[in-house]
Amino acid sequence: MYFATFRYNEEEKFGVLSKDQKNIIPLQQIFDQLGVIAPKTLKDFIEQSDDILIKDIKKILKTHNFECIPLENVKLCAPIPYPRRNLICLGKNYLDHAKEIIGLPGANDEIPKFPIYFTKIADPAIGDGDIIKNHAEITDKIDYEVELAIIIGKDGINIKKEEVEEYIFGYTIVNDVSARNIQRKHEQWFRGKSLETFCPMGPFIVHKSEIPFPVELDIQCRINGELRQNSNTKNLIFDIPYIISDLSKGTYLRAGDIILTGTPSGVGLGFKPFKFLKSGDVIECYIEKIGTLTNKVE
Incomplete structure (x- = not known):
């Protein structure tokens, strides 16, 4: 199932895509059929859902006809516009990306022996088709990073690698937009990415349930149609079982948490000369089985 948060008739709703992915069914209708009070947001739904509820929804989608809204008539928002906590991110988690920034000013030249974690504020996250502000007063070095994001489905601590999939709700795409000059100036990544x-x-x-585990998906980013990033999530240095198990050692992961798994080579910083984003540039972030996230720079 493909879940979305969207605006329709000036109201924010959330729903599930029809099988042909041309229409969206508000989850309110499905919960009405189930005789259950619907959660207010997709974030709330994720926090409340379990395998039984997902099976019930799949079953009722097959046996009932619902009033659908054509996807072309809605404005897609970020699935979770206001995450409950900062997004948890991994730096330098593809070998080719770690190598492409070796020798650059402010970069650590070592290939990571352990995951590099940092966090990123999204308040709110923006959705497909939204504009990325250029913040011209403080940066002229905006970069793109297509990333597979994991959505945690239930609370857990000290999670074993072999049990990791049980704690995942699903996956989405995040573009980890970064102001490289701010990263360098502050000698850390939080400020320039938030x-x-x-x-x-x-x-x-x-x-x-739509994506086989282990997760091996093609991942790409195009700028104005030019293919810049092109890899597969099987090339992660630290894979999904490692990441979630490691993060959960002594620390609770909570339902609704969002974990970014890193970006492959081809970012603007990796070119000589650099290829940072300019006003009017269109960024298309694609991940197999998920879709394409498209945004434009102010």
């Missing part, structure tokens, strides 16, 4: 609109997310959250 500017307003620097977290495009979507277009959907795909439930884990």
Whole structure:
């Protein structure tokens, strides 16, 4: 199932895509059929859902006809516009990306022996088709990073690697937009990655049942149609079982948490000369089985 948060008739709703992915069914209708009070947001739904509820929804989708809204008539928002906590991110988690920034000013030249974690504010995250602000007063070095994001489905601590999939709700795309000059100036990544609109997310959250585990998906980013990033999530240095198990050692992961798994080579910083984003540039972030997240720079 593909879940989305969307605006329709000036109201924010959330729903599930029809099988042909041309229409969206508000989850309110499904909960009415189930005789259950519907959660208010997709984030609330994720926190309340379990395997039984997902099976019930799949069953009722097959046996009932619902009033659908054509996807072309809605405005897709970030699936979780206001995450409950900062997004948890991994730096330098593809070998080719770690190598492409070796020798650059402010970069650590070592290939990571352990995951590099940091966090990123999304308040709110922006959705497909939204504008990325250029923040011209403080940066002229805006970069793109297509990333597979994991949505945690239930609370857990000290999670074993072999049990990791049980704690995942699904997956989405995040563009980890970054102001490289701010990163370098502050000698850390949080500030330069947390500017307003620097977290495009979507277009959907795909439930884990749609994607075989281990997760091996093609991942790409195009700028104005030019293919810049092109890899597969099987090339992660630290894979999904490692990441979630490691993060959960002594620390609770909570339902609704969002974990970004890193970006492959081809970012603007990796070119000589650099290829940073300019006003008017169109960024298309694609991940197999999830879709394409498209945004434009102010």
